[in-house]
Amino acid sequence: MSAPVKSGSGGFETKILSNAQIAKDLFYTALITFPILVPIVAIRTQLDQGVLTWHSRFWLASCLALAVVIARGLMHFLVWNPRAAASLDVSASAKPTSAKRLSLSDRIGPYVSRGLLIFGLLLPIVAHLGHAIGIELPSFGELRLVDLATYILIYVMLGWGLNVVVGLAGLLDLGYVAFYAVGAYSYALLSTVYFPRWFGTGVVPFAFYITMPIAGLLAACWGVILGFPVLRLRGDYLAIVTLAFGEIIRLVLINWFSFTQGPQGINVPKLTFFGLKFKDEPGGFADFVSTHFFPLAYNRVQGYIFLYYVILAMALATYFITKKLRRLPIGRAWEALREDEIACRSLGINTTNTKLTAFAIGAMFGGFSGSFFAARQGFVSPESFVYIESALILAIVVLGGLGSQIGIVFSAVAIMGSFEIFREMDFMKAVLPTGTEPIQFRMLFVGLAMVLMMRFRPRGFVTKREPTVYLKEKKAISGDLVAEGHG
Amino acid sequence: MMRIWENNPELEVIHLTMRFGGLTAIGDLSFNIARKQITALIGPNGAGKTTVFNCITGFYKPTEGMLKLTHEDGKTFLLERMDDFMVNRVAHVARTFQNIRLFAGMTVVENLMVAQHNALMNASGFTIGALFGSKGYKRADAEAIENSKYWLDKVGLMNRADDPAGDLSYGAQRRLEIARAMCTKPRLLCLDEPAAGLNPRESDELNKLLLSIRDDHGVAIILIEHDMSVVMGISDHIVVLDYGRKIADGTPDEIKSDPAVIRAYLGVEDEDAPVEILKEAAAMHRAELREAGNTKTKPTKPVLTAKKPIAKKAVRK
Ligand SMILES: Nc1ncnc2c1ncn2[C@@H]1O[C@H](COP(=O)(O)OP(=O)(O)O)[C@@H](O)[C@H]1O
Ligand SMILES: [Mg+2]
Numbered sequence: 001m002s003a004p005v006k007s008g009s010g011g012f013e014t015k016i017l018s019n020a021q022i023a024k025d026l027f028y029t030a031l032i033t034f035p036i037l038v039p040i041v042a043i044r045t046q047l048d049q050g051v052l053t054w055h056s057r058f059w060l061a062s063c064l065a066l067a068v069v070i071a072r073g074l075m076h077f078l079v080w081n082p083r084a085a086a087s088l089d090v091s092a093s094a095k096p097t098s099a100k101r102l103s104l105s106d107r108i109g110p111y112v113s114r115g116l117l118i119f120g121l122l123l124p125i126v127a128h129l130g131h132a133i134g135i136e137l138p139s140f141g142e143l144r145l146v147d148l149a150t151y152i153l154i155y156v157m158l159g160w161g162l163n164v165v166v167g168l169a170g171l172l173d174l175g176y177v178a179f180y181a182v183g184a185y186s187y188a189l190l191s192t193v194y195f196p197r198w199f200g201t202g203v204v205p206f207a208f209y210i211t212m213p214i215a216g217l218l219a220a221c222w223g224v225i226l227g228f229p230v231l232r233l234r235g236d237y238l239a240i241v242t243l244a245f246g247e248i249i250r251l252v253l254i255n256w257f258s259f260t261q262g263p264q265g266i267n268v269p270k271l272t273f274f275g276l277k278f279k280d281e282p283g284g285f286a287d288f289v290s291t292h293f294f295p296l297a298y299n300r301v302q303g304y305i306f307l308y309y310v311i312l313a314m315a316l317a318t319y320f321i322t323k324k325l326r327r328l329p330i331g332r333a334w335e336a337l338r339e340d341e342i343a344c345r346s347l348g349i350n351t352t353n354t355k356l357t358a359f360a361i362g363a364m365f366g367g368f369s370g371s372f373f374a375a376r377q378g379f380v381s382p383e384s385f386v387y388i389e390s391a392l393i394l395a396i397v398v399l400g401g402l403g404s405q406i407g408i409v410f411s412a413v414a415i416m417g418s419f420e421i422f423r424e425m426d427f428m429k430a431v432l433p434t435g436t437e438p439i440q441f442r443m444l445f446v447g448l449a450m451v452l453m454m455r456f457r458p459r460g461f462v463t464k465r466e467p468t469v470y471l472k473e474k475k476a477i478s479g480d481l482v483a484e485g486h487g
Numbered sequence: 488m489m490r491i492w493e494n495n496p497e498l499e500v501i502h503l504t505m506r507f508g509g510l511t512a513i514g515d516l517s518f519n520i521a522r523k524q525i526t527a528l529i530g531p532n533g534a535g536k537t538t539v540f541n542c543i544t545g546f547y548k549p550t551e552g553m554l555k556l557t558h559e560d561g562k563t564f565l566l567e568r569m570d571d572f573m574v575n576r577v578a579h580v581a582r583t584f585q586n587i588r589l590f591a592g593m594t595v596v597e598n599l600m601v602a603q604h605n606a607l608m609n610a611s612g613f614t615i616g617a618l619f620g621s622k623g624y625k626r627a628d629a630e631a632i633e634n635s636k637y638w639l640d641k642v643g644l645m646n647r648a649d650d651p652a653g654d655l656s657y658g659a660q661r662r663l664e665i666a667r668a669m670c671t672k673p674r675l676l677c678l679d680e681p682a683a684g685l686n687p688r689e690s691d692e693l694n695k696l697l698l699s700i701r702d703d704h705g706v707a708i709i710l711i712e713h714d715m716s717v718v719m720g721i722s723d724h725i726v727v728l729d730y731g732r733k734i735a736d737g738t739p740d741e742i743k744s745d746p747a748v749i750r751a752y753l754g755v756e757d758e759d760a761p762v763e764i765l766k767e768a769a770a771m772h773r774a775e776l777r778e779a780g781n782t783k784t785k786p787t788k789p790v791l792t793a794k795k796p797i798a799k800k801a802v803r804k
Contacts, residue, residue: 329607330614336601339590346582347602347671348575467594471648481653482592
């Protein structure tokens with residue numbers, strides 16, 4: 001491993017360094033950076049009542065030097081090291097033989113997903129610490145931040161679910177919210193009406209854990225039911241029928257009063273910690289922990305943090321299952337279907353079944369997130385399942401880059417996060433017509449952003465497709481070659 | 488004269504008729520495809536060759552007629568009654584397309600893996616087994632990769648295995664499409680103009696590949712082709728179509744001297760023959776010359792050289 005490798009971006013020669021060499025390099029980095037920072041940062045002059053004085057900020061200089069060293073270290077391990085990319089293997093096939101350089105985005109790609117994972121896992125802790133040491137997140141409380149993260153994660157999960165249908169199988173589905181509604185109402189009706197009737201009220205606190213799989217299965221059934229009539233449709237026709245399907249479900253929910261309580265909605269039990277309620281009462285979560293483990297005061301945040309971790313776990317399960325499915329025959333058939341349906345049929349692939357499985361699996365994830373949504377809100381009504389929700393989820397998938405899972409995280413954060421930011425932008429009032437709130441303009445701005453995005457980056461944030469198998473070397477495929485599907 | 492396709496054929500096309508509205512694209516067409524032989528289906532553009540393929544592979548339902556496929560073990564299939572994907576899955580007929588249909592956004596090896604979908608799907612226990620990492624699936628997956636490697640090697644695309652199929656040259660795409668069809672383990676392979684757009688060297692390689700598929704894999708091939716060097720060089724049996732009807736059926740030697748074929752191809756009776764026909768005639772002429780040069784033997788009476796009509800029309804133009 002001593003052959004010099006041509007650097008892809010810079011064009012200069014670098015060597016693959018041993019760890020000791022890297023350590024030495026980092027030591028020199030620190031040795032150079034710190035002295036430079038001393039005059040620039042560490043010594044600050046001050047005009048104090050006409051007298052020029054100075055005070056030292058060596059701690060800041062040290063922090064900055066440390067940051068530089070860490071950044072350089074990361075560059076060594078992630079960017080300048082061709083092994084970093086190679087270590088990530090896709091199939092059991094041969095090791096890469098050439099140390100040819102991948103582009104920057106390919107090399108840091110895997111670390112982006114790992115970084116996001118770690119960030120996701122630690123978010124409530126970071127927020128909690130931030131709150132404890134007094135860093136007020138700009139007008140977001142700790143609670144708001146965790147709640148917003150939960151909200152965004154629901155859309156990430158929905159995006160990953162819809163991605164199976166739209167991004168992988170290439171079938172345009174404008175009625176995805178229907179499955180979300182099926183999931184939410186499955187939970188609502190089972191936990192408030194049917195479980196108490198069948199099993200007694202004792203089961204209600206556990207309802208979510210029993211219902212969620214059922215909600216997913218029911219939604220999958222509806223996916224197949226929607227799938228059948230639209231199998232022969234393509235493009236615009238498919239889009240219109242799926243849109244109608246989404247509306248039909250909503251209208252049924254509104255009008256079938258005896259079953260769904262119509263527009264009044266249903267109050268449903270909130271998510272519990274495996275049966276323990278997040279309430280300040282004997283038998284609540286805090287009380288239980290205090291009596292059995294360690295003293296814990298009741299705090300509203302506990303419930304929010306638990307919700308956050310539940311949706312994080314559900315979203316991650318969605319992520320890993322779809323990621324795995326992509327590499328299995330079924331997932332390859334989805335993508336092949338998106339690329340060329342006729343060719344698929346000439347290869348003996350039953351495209352009907354392939355489409356139905358895509359609809360069913362996409363719908364199933366929608367159903368899971370729907371039941372979580374209901375358990376988080378404690379209330380469901382048809383209001384929550386309007387067309388704009390489908391459009392938003394679709395926008396998240398399209399903006400993320402069709403078929404890309406990581407892109408969806410970014411676009412969900414961008415779209416749902418920007419909605420929230422509009423709530424906070426009081427300064428906008430200066431430029432907006434009097435009597436209006438910035439929040440009223442969110443759709444306008446998000447729409448504008450989408451138009452610009454589609455103009456300058458029509459394939460979304462992530463424009464590369466990652467192959468599902470490789471023999472020698474994993475090369476990302478340019479989005480120009482990847483079909484968008486016929487639906 | 489031995490007519491190998493007459494007894495125990497792989498495929499019998501019986502009174503096949505295909506109408507599109509008022510247009511009869513194929514009219515009462517009957518011919519046989521011999522086992523483990525290369526049959527060429529030739530004819531001017533619009534003669535209905537691709538339509539015959541679409542009928543055989545289940546993409547069109549013929550208006551009339553029967554397509555009877557018999558496997559070596561005696562199993563018969565009436566292809567006109569089967570869904571297109573079942574024609575491949577159970578009757579083991581694979582095809583390529585005149586306008587190449589690869590999965591352009593997938594890599595070369597992915598294209599070949601998709602072709603082995605059915606075998607892999609069964610091994611994956613309808614995905615559930617594979618999701619939990621079943622051994623059977625891992626073995627099947629490894630086998631599929633080996634099989635893909637075999638065909639990549641065979642069509643000379645090993646070094647392009649991890650490139651997107653859409654990035655390949657035209658000739659490479661055509662070869663990949665053949666490899667992909669072969670990955671479905673067919674008994675009958677239908678190739679729609681595989682040599683279109685290939686240079687002479689690529690076209691020679693294609694000949695070798697097709698002969699190897701016939702001889703080493705025992706697969707029957709039907710070939711639609713305009714390049715007469717390919718057709719005359721490798722086919723065992725030629726069927727000629729014109730305006731949806733069969734005008735000749737025989738060995739290459741018979742076809743070369745068949746007056747009906749010459750008329751159809753050179754448009755002797757039709758003074759305003761389209762340019763394509765002239766080009767084809769020129770291609771045939773070149774093919775004959777090349778063949779004569781290669782074998783260093785005097786060509787048997789070059790009936791298809793078509794020197795005169797070309798010269799005449801060229802002058803007039
Ligand atoms: N799907 C279709 N609908 C209507 N006409 C068709 C269709 N497919 C083929 N044809 C017609 O059938 C005739 C034969 O076409 P084709 O089989 O493609 O010819 P070839 O492959 O021999 O050049 C043409 O006149 C063509 O226009
Ligand atoms: Mg044709």
